[in-house]
Amino acid sequence: DQQVKQNSPSLSVQEGRISILNCDYTNSMFDYFLWYKKYPAEGPTFLISISSIKDKNEDGRFTVFLNKSAKHLSLHIVPSQPGDSAVYFCAAGDYTDKLIFGTGTRLQVFP
Amino acid sequence: EAGVTQFPSHSVIEKGQTVTLRCDPISGHDNLYWYRRVMGKEIKFLLHFVKESKQDESGMPNNRFLAERTGGTYSTLKVQPAELEDSGVYFCASSREYDLGLSIGAGNTIYFGEGSWLTVV
Numbered sequence: 001d002q003q004v005k006q007n008s009p010s011l012s013v014q015e016g017r018i019s020i021l022n023c024d025y026t027n028s029m030f031d032y033f034l035w036y037k038k039y040p041a042e043g044p045t046f047l048i049s050i051s052s053i054k055d056k057n058e059d060g061r062f063t064v065f066l067n068k069s070a071k072h073l074s075l076h077i078v079p080s081q082p083g084d085s086a087v088y089f090c091a092a093g094d095y096t097d098k099l100i101f102g103t104g105t106r107l108q109v110f111p
Numbered sequence: 112e113a114g115v116t117q118f119p120s121h122s123v124i125e126k127g128q129t130v131t132l133r134c135d136p137i138s139g140h141d142n143l144y145w146y147r148r149v150m151g152k153e154i155k156f157l158l159h160f161v162k163e164s165k166q167d168e169s170g171m172p173n174n175r176f177l178a179e180r181t182g183g184t185y186s187t188l189k190v191q192p193a194e195l196e197d198s199g200v201y202f203c204a205s206s207r208e209y210d211l212g213l214s215i216g217a218g219n220t221i222y223f224g225e226g227s228w229l230t231v232v
Contacts, residue, residue, distance in 0.1 A: 002153075031212035034220065043115075043202055043223040044154070051215045089154065095210050096167060097142065099221065101154040 003027045004092050006102035013109050019077040021105050023090030026071060030092040034099070035064060035075050038087045047088075048075070080109045113137065115224035117203050123230045129191040132227045134203030136185070142166075142206040143186050144221065145178060149199030157201075160186060161209060193231045200226040 005024045013019045023033075031052040036044035050057040050064045050073065057064050063076045077084055090102040116135045124130050136143045145157040157176070158168040162183035171178070175194070180186040190197055204223045208214045211221065 032215040043225040046220050049215050049220055097211055098156045103153045
């Protein structure tokens with residue numbers, strides 16, 4: 001049973017537009033969420049996080065929104081840049097700090 | 112500040128052989144984790160050290176896998192004997208504080224290394 005789901009395996013966005021990556025979870029005990037960006041043959045790079053007591057966290061071009069009642073979070077990238085092209089992983093954790101990852105969404109930003 | 116470093120970056124071994132992967136966490140990080148991704152699937156937790164103690168090893172697949180963190184600094188993950196299904200990428204990660212739910216707002220997070228790519232033939 002997959003506790004963290006990223007239902008869109010890929011997303012294509014034009015440069016300068018907004019990219020919205022979605023993530024759903026089933027376990028209400030998760031108390032924080034992380035987004036990682038991954039280039040081919042590299043490790044996941046931490047992007048942004050949000051605590052379950054918040055509904056929004058912003059860092060530059062990146063904003064994460066959390067809707068606890070819907071068990072849904074999203075990552076917004078505005079404006080999207082070609083360098084943002086990568087695989088984005090959503091991950092969730094509880095007090096054990098054992099992260100549960102989604103399967104990832106491949107973002108392609110084209111000129 | 113150096114990030115999480117892993118060695119070797121790539122390893123090709125024959126079925127039945129032994130491989131040892133090494134991880135050096137970020138300096139000062141008491142928490143060290145091993146994850147792996149096989150066959151392009153999701154990244155899965157293997158185990159978690161707090162200093163030299165195994166906090167959680169519920170993700171270790173079987174007794175062919177042995178992780179150690181002597182002295183609470185670097186860690187090794189040994190696979191012996193390796194099987195074909197062990198092929199994949201093994202990620203090490205570290206964090207400064209335990210129970211990120213309490214400190215995530217203060218900037219604490221889990222940082223990953225570049226991974227050790229293992230191919231068993």
